[in-house]
Amino acid sequence: MSVAQDIAPTQRAISVETIGMSKVFGSLNALDDVSIKVAPGSFHALLGENGAGKSTLVKCMMGFYQPSSGALVVNESEVSVPNPRAAHAHGIGMVYQHFTLVPSLTAAENLVIARADTPTIIDWKKERKALGAFLETTPFKVPLEVPVSSLSAGEKQKLEILKQLYLDQRFLILDEPTSVLIPDEADEVLGLLRGMTEAGELTILMITHKFREVTAYADDVTVLRRGRLVGSGRVKDLSVEDMSRMMIGETEIRESAARTEQTQKKLKLELAGLFAEDDEELPAIEAISLKIHEGEIFGIAGVSGNGQSELIEVLSGQRLLKDGRIFVDKKPYEPERGQMDMFKVFGFSEEPLKNVAVPRMSVAENMAFRTFDKAPISPFRGWLSPPPMRKQARELIAAYRVKTPSTEEPIENLSGGNVQRAILARELSGEVDILIVANPCFGLDFASVAEIRAQIMEQRNKGAAVLLVSEDLDEILELADTVAVMSEGRITYQSPMAETDRATIGHAMAGHH
Numbered sequence: 409m410s411v412a413q414d415i416a417p418t419q420r421a422i423s424v425e426t427i428g429m430s431k432v433f434g435s436l437n438a439l440d441d442v443s444i445k446v447a448p449g450s451f452h453a454l455l456g457e458n459g460a461g462k463s464t465l466v467k468c469m470m471g472f473y474q475p476s477s478g479a480l481v482v483n484e485s486e487v488s489v490p491n492p493r494a495a496h497a498h499g500i501g502m503v504y505q506h507f508t509l510v511p512s513l514t515a516a517e518n519l520v521i522a523r524a525d526t527p528t529i530i531d532w533k534k535e536r537k538a539l540g541a542f543l544e545t546t547p548f549k550v551p552l553e554v555p556v557s558s559l560s561a562g563e564k565q566k567l568e569i570l571k572q573l574y575l576d577q578r579f580l581i582l583d584e585p586t587s588v589l590i591p592d593e594a595d596e597v598l599g600l601l602r603g604m605t606e607a608g609e610l611t612i613l614m615i616t617h618k619f620r621e622v623t624a625y626a627d628d629v630t631v632l633r634r635g636r637l638v639g640s641g642r643v644k645d646l647s648v649e650d651m652s653r654m655m656i657g658e659t660e661i662r663e664s665a666a667r668t669e670q671t672q673k674k675l676k677l678e679l680a681g682l683f684a685e686d687d688e689e690l691p692a693i694e695a696i697s698l699k700i701h702e703g704e705i706f707g708i709a710g711v712s713g714n715g716q717s718e719l720i721e722v723l724s725g726q727r728l729l730k731d732g733r734i735f736v737d738k739k740p741y742e743p744e745r746g747q748m749d750m751f752k753v754f755g756f757s758e759e760p761l762k763n764v765a766v767p768r769m770s771v772a773e774n775m776a777f778r779t780f781d782k783a784p785i786s787p788f789r790g791w792l793s794p795p796p797m798r799k800q801a802r803e804l805i806a807a808y809r810v811k812t813p814s815t816e817e818p819i820e821n822l823s824g825g826n827v828q829r830a831i832l833a834r835e836l837s838g839e840v841d842i843l844i845v846a847n848p849c850f851g852l853d854f855a856s857v858a859e860i861r862a863q864i865m866e867q868r869n870k871g872a873a874v875l876l877v878s879e880d881l882d883e884i885l886e887l888a889d890t891v892a893v894m895s896e897g898r899i900t901y902q903s904p905m906a907e908t909d910r911a912t913i914g915h916a917m918a919g920h921h
Contacts, residue, residue, distance in 0.1 A: 419608030421449040422483050422499050422578045429478030431464050438464040440635040449608040453622040454615045456632035457655055457854055462615050466581050470502050471495045501577025503568045505584045511557035515550050515567050519574050546573055547600045562593030582614040590711055591914035598625045619648045631655055656854045668869045670703030676873035677842050682732035684722050692718035693897045705874040707888030709881055709913055715897035716877045720846045724755060754835040755844035764831055767820035771812050772801035774819045775834045808833035825856030832863055843867050846877040893917050
């Protein structure tokens with residue numbers, strides 16, 4: 409572990425400190441008197457749930473927002489940062505969660521046009537020579553002469569970091585830098601950055617929700633909750649339990665459901681040679697064949713954009729199959745409402761307001777989508793009775809701990825975690841034989857994640873066959889009985905979870921089979 413004070417004073421890394429920083433938006437106190445100090449040459453993690461104030465804090469540091477009060481101090485001197493250009497002038501740069509590169513340009517072109525002093529007519533011979541010399545000074549290696557669109561996600565992330573180093577930024581803010589990377593790439597990128605902090609060349613402030621990365625790479629951690637600083641310390645002195653408790657406060661965390669041994673192994677859901685195209689009529693999924701049994705969670709891992717969303721759309725009836733068959737209980741199955749009902753097929757996915765809810769309709773109405781045409785809500789065909797619908801909603805709200813002012817609140821006014829709980833309540837309120845879920849905990853708070861994963865495990869323990877598609881490898885490792893990896897629209901690896909491990913799955917995600 410590097411100790412900032414031990415680093416030679418000639419280091420390039422700079423210290424950045426916020427003093428009493430606050431930011432008010434109307435009636436919302438998004439940031440409330442936050443003081444953090446990131447020592448030069450340290451790797452500092454910033455933790456907190458959605459809405460904790462992490463993004464607001466770094467946007468104030470970068471000059472995207474002007475704080476309502478408080479100061480920013482760089483290398484012990486107070487500075488004014490009216491805009492991002494001023495932040496860059498003080499050596500502060502940011503690597504965003506989503507790539508900001510121009511895909512059609514080469515890596516070299518992306519680097520040169522990022523400069524504030526790019527000449528009108530570029531002497532490419534001179535620039536390439538200078539870039540070659542610059543790359544010699546960094547541990548990051550990226551092919552400079554190929555279009556960015558042909559680079560892997562790991563190479564793009566390295567190029568985003570290289571761009572900041574090329575612009576001479578010596579304090580880097582990383583916003584969820586590994587969210588689009590496979591485990592091997594994430595470890596490589598963070599390992600290289602860690603080396604640069606230890607050498608005193610760089611200071612890092614990383615926003616993350618992955619405790620594994622905090623414990624492996626960070627020196628110090630700061631935790632925000634509801635806009636306030638609630639804890640900080642040396643990573644080596646804190647357990648994951650300590651950090652998670654700081655993040656969520658005294659919120660009750662649901663214990664994860666114990667995995668029960670399943671004796672019955674009846675085949676429930678079979679996908680036989682599925683082919684489908686994307687919106688550009690190019691192959692999206694090819695020859696997908698899977699068998700999922702009662703009491704089994706079948707997890708599909710993979711980096712985003714490898715056909716997972718198209719597969720889920722096929723299984724939920726939102727995308728046409730080009731070829732192949734789906735069987736439930738060995739009978740042909742079509743994903744439409746009547747058959748979903750008959751075969752007890754349920755599901756939910758990330759961003760439910762976009763996919764499986766009507767934002768402006770009430771919580772009660774959204775919860776009734778499965779049952780609105782059945783008694784007691786519809787005692788006569790085509791006739792809806794609101795009292796039973798509200799009664800059902802009240803029961804589900806209580807059972808699934810959905811926080812809402814009333815059953816009549818438009819569902820779009822609820823927090824992300826509560827929208828997901830409401831949809832979960834609807835989809836799990838009946839008898840479930842097959843459950844199809846995609847990134848069910850995407851962007852949710854700690855307590856909601858624990859709740860949803862426990863509910864999925866409970867359905868499995870009751871005998872449901874569960875297909876879980878997730879980009880979060882930790883989620884797959886925690887829940888799945890069987891794991892498969894999807895790459896370029898195909899299943900490229902499959903194994904019982906007991907016979908594999910994180911590294912093997914990670915290698916398969918990287919395309920090494």
